[in-house]
Amino acid sequence: MDVSHLLGPLNEAQRQAVTAPLAPTLVLAGAGSGKTRVLTHRVAWLVEVEHVSPHGILAVTFTNKAAGEMRARIEAQLGMPSAPLWIGTFHGIAHRLLRTHWREAGLPQGFSILDAEDQQRLVKRLVRGLGLDEARWVPREVTWFINSQKDEGLRPKQVVDDGDPTRRQLIRLYEAYEEACRRNGVVDFAELLLRSYELWREVPGLAEHYRARFGHVLVDEFQDTNTIQYAWMKALVGSTSLPFVVGDDDQSIYRWRGARVENLQQFRKDFPGVLLFRLEQNYRSTGNILAAANAIISNNSGRIGKKLWTSDGKGERIRLYRGFNERDEAEFVVNRIREWVSRGGQRRDNAILYRSNAQSRVFEEYLLASRIPYRVYGGLRFFERQEIKDALAYLRLVANRDDDASFERVVNLPTRGVGARTLEVLRAHAKTHGTSLWAAATPCAEELGARAAGCLQAFLALVDRLDADTRGLPLHEQVDHVIQASGLVAHYQKEKADKGEARVENLEELVSAARGYAPEDGELPPLMSFLSHAVLESGEGQAEEWEDCVQMMTLHTAKGLEFPVVYLCGLEDGLFPHQRSVTDLQGLEEERRLCYVGTTRAMRQLYLTYAEQRRMHGIDSYGAPSRFIAEIPAELVEEVRPKVQVSRPAYVPPQRGSGSGFGTRTVASSRFVDDSPGSLKLGQRVRHPKFGDGVVLSVEGQGPNGRVQVNFERQGTKWLMMGYAHLETV
Numbered sequence: 171m172d173v174s175h176l177l178g179p180l181n182e183a184q185r186q187a188v189t190a191p192l193a194p195t196l197v198l199a200g201a202g203s204g205k206t207r208v209l210t211h212r213v214a215w216l217v218e219v220e221h222v223s224p225h226g227i228l229a230v231t232f233t234n235k236a237a238g239e240m241r242a243r244i245e246a247q248l249g250m251p252s253a254p255l256w257i258g259t260f261h262g263i264a265h266r267l268l269r270t271h272w273r274e275a276g277l278p279q280g281f282s283i284l285d286a287e288d289q290q291r292l293v294k295r296l297v298r299g300l301g302l303d304e305a306r307w308v309p310r311e312v313t314w315f316i317n318s319q320k321d322e323g324l325r326p327k328q329v330v331d332d333g334d335p336t337r338r339q340l341i342r343l344y345e346a347y348e349e350a351c352r353r354n355g356v357v358d359f360a361e362l363l364l365r366s367y368e369l370w371r372e373v374p375g376l377a378e379h380y381r382a383r384f385g386h387v388l389v390d391e392f393q394d395t396n397t398i399q400y401a402w403m404k405a406l407v408g409s410t411s412l413p414f415v416v417g418d419d420d421q422s423i424y425r426w427r428g429a430r431v432e433n434l435q436q437f438r439k440d441f442p443g444v445l446l447f448r449l450e451q452n453y454r455s456t457g458n459i460l461a462a463a464n465a466i467i468s469n470n471s472g473r474i475g476k477k478l479w480t481s482d483g484k485g486e487r488i489r490l491y492r493g494f495n496e497r498d499e500a501e502f503v504v505n506r507i508r509e510w511v512s513r514g515g516q517r518r519d520n521a522i523l524y525r526s527n528a529q530s531r532v533f534e535e536y537l538l539a540s541r542i543p544y545r546v547y548g549g550l551r552f553f554e555r556q557e558i559k560d561a562l563a564y565l566r567l568v569a570n571r572d573d574d575a576s577f578e579r580v581v582n583l584p585t586r587g588v589g590a591r592t593l594e595v596l597r598a599h600a601k602t603h604g605t606s607l608w609a610a611a612t613p614c615a616e617e618l619g620a621r622a623a624g625c626l627q628a629f630l631a632l633v634d635r636l637d638a639d640t641r642g643l644p645l646h647e648q649v650d651h652v653i654q655a656s657g658l659v660a661h662y663q664k665e666k667a668d669k670g671e672a673r674v675e676n677l678e679e680l681v682s683a684a685r686g687y688a689p690e691d692g693e694l695p696p697l698m699s700f701l702s703h704a705v706l707e708s709g710e711g712q713a714e715e716w717e718d719c720v721q722m723m724t725l726h727t728a729k730g731l732e733f734p735v736v737y738l739c740g741l742e743d744g745l746f747p748h749q750r751s752v753t754d755l756q757g758l759e760e761e762r763r764l765c766y767v768g769t770t771r772a773m774r775q776l777y778l779t780y781a782e783q784r785r786m787h788g789i790d791s792y793g794a795p796s797r798f799i800a801e802i803p804a805e806l807v808e809e810v811r812p813k814v815q816v817s818r819p820a821y822v823p824p825q826r827g828s829g830s831g832f833g834t835r836t837v838a839s840s841r842f843v844d845d846s847p848g849s850l851k852l853g854q855r856v857r858h859p860k861f862g863d864g865v866v867l868s869v870e871g872q873g874p875n876g877r878v879q880v881n882f883e884r885q886g887t888k889w890l891m892m893g894y895a896h897l898e899t900v
């Protein structure tokens with residue numbers, strides 16, 4: 171039998187792993203060494219050489235994107251559709267099982283799935299329903315408690331009650347939560363896994379059935395399995411099936427969600443006679459990129475330790491760009507992408523990776539302005555995020571009381587006693603009289619009863635007050651005031667921990683967005699203009715899956731993927747490594763693994779960028795360059811500096827406080843400029859009919875289609891087309 175197509179594209183170590191005898195197998199190896207390739211070839215080997223039926227194979231990984239790629243690779247290998255195989259994420263596969271065996275699992279046939287938000291909302295209702303103080307029993311933390319128990323495989327009865335009253339109350343909440351889920355016929359993400367695990371444990375015939383069916387269970391990214399995922403896998407494998415798992419302890423990045431890198435060791439204990447394979451050749455990255463990644467990760471302790479090498483040349487050096495602020499950073503990245511594309515490269519070759527979701531906004535803005543399609547993976551685009559929509563709804567009501575959608579969205583957010591019945595009455599009244607909900611609110615008072623009417627009036631008064639208090643303020647102050655005074659910030663602050671914190675950060679980021687916003691038209695009041703801008707941005711821009719587009723995602727989402735060009739952005743201490751982790755050694759080491767994951771995504775070129783000054787979450791910070799940068803040997807790195815020193819008059823920034831500018835002081839000194847200044851020079855003062863006076867920051871191209879960037883004293887930085895700008899020199 172000719173197996174050259176299977177083994178040809180493999181090195182000797184990979185070949186040994188792929189053709190390993192039928193026994194439990196562990197492939198432990200560094201980034202880009204071909205673990206996923208080995209796993210997919212193993213599947214083909216099992217089918218073609220060991221004559222395993224495709225029905226008998228189950229392959230699991232962590233993200234949907236990774237599962238999609240795995241499926242594609244397997245189909246390419248087998249040269250046939252992979253439908254008979256089960257390939258998916260842990261959650262996806264557990265879900266599939268529960269849909270098939272809903273009866274045995276004790277679920278209603280049409281059970282629905284609670285996402286993280288729904289889950290938290292349910293917990294919150296329970297906390298309230300039990301008459302508990304939300305400040306003490308923060309829904310976010312209660313939810314976290316419940317999920318961690320489930321991730322450990324524990325039902326309320328199994329959670330150890332050590333007599334501690336707090337713990338006891340949490341257990342009671344967990345119980346109440348389970349009861350509510352049962353009543354509503356819903357399951358959350360953690361429940362999918364736990365429930366299907368229990369299904370195997372408690373319905374023996376079923377486990378037998380699946381063990382007999384899936385003789386081969388393959389797991390990618392094994393280092394990030396948590397307790398229940400591991401137990402689930404073990405239950406499926408039993409003593410008859412064969413596990414084939416691949417992983418890298420240096421890429422364990424979900425400890426904060428219960429991942430247990432120890433499972434790598436546990437696996438060797440639980441399956442005696444495990445065949446262990448190590449792969450050492452990296453095929454993904456250039457020598458320089460690999461050397462940088464190796465240097466970074468060598469600062470961690472307690473590693474299993476591996477040597478990774480490449481036969482590839484050193485390649486280009488790693489480029490380090492110091493932006494003077496986050497906008498400069500984004501502009502630099504977008505310009506580089508533009509150059510890549512203009513030289514015939516694809517947009518999808520470029521990945522922008524960042525530590526936290528809020529960082530995507532500024533990149534989105536510059537990509538949109540440059541009309542470069544992009545896609546944000548594993549997260550919503552900025553203006554589509556729940557908390558942003560909440561804030562925009564308040565702002566919309568301030569601008570237009572009759573906006574029913576906004577009214578409905580926030581009338582009871584934060585909760586103020588406007589219940590479903592009140593809304594029903596309102597809707598009916600509005601419908602009969604053909605008015606908006608707002609207009610219906612006052613005449614409805616009698617139908618509603620004193621208490622409900624009072625709550626509703628409080629809301630109307632709040633919106634009126636927001637309007638009165640913000641009139642005439644600069645846009646960003648309007649936004650800031652509204653997110654505070656509406657109670658939204660406090661509301662999300664209560665959710666504490668990760669999610670709530672991220673939401674508050676995003677709200678603050680909205681203030682930054684408003685501050686950096688310069689209306690294109692100048693006709694509409696700034697608030698109206700900003701609101702329509704937000705709608706338009708959320709409605710378009712996100713490219714379709716098949717379209718050639720720039721890839722944007724957090725470092726966590728990038729695991730397992732690879733891109734010719736990687737921009738690792740926001741490398742500042744406090745941002746990356748994240749503030750929460752800098753004082754905690756374990757946390758810091760996890761951040762370092764995340765940095766290792768990020769750098770090893772790059773195939774040909776790696777850019778590291780940071781900003782001296784960053785306005786994020788509405789405040790300016792001056793973070794030191796990330797300590798991870800200093801961990802890379804200097805000879806591997808090349809600092810990117812302005813290409814050409816353009817004739818630039820000694821430029822004294824206007825002494826007007828920070829105003830609307832973005833670090834005006836440093837703008838002109840670290841700029842990339844075409845040496846085609848045309849009639850305008852950097853630092854030149856100009857006047858625009860609508861935007862007023864400003865200073866030229868940058869000039870691109872020539873003639874009427876050339877673009878000029880001006881920092882206007884009152885309106886902030888804007889790009890203008892030379893042909894339409896009507897600029898006068900001052």
Ligand code: ATP
Pocket residue numbers: 179180181184199200201202203204205206207208418421452453454729730731732770
């Ligand atoms: P990660 O740890 O990031 O998940 P990995 O170990 O799973 O990485 P793969 O994604 O399987 O690595 O492989 C990295 C890259 O190297 C892929 O583009 C893959 O096609 C290529 N590659 C792997 N092995 C070989 C080989 N023997 N010859 C040529 N290319 C290879």
Ligand code: MG
Pocket residue numbers: 205206207390730
């Ligand atoms: Mg992989």
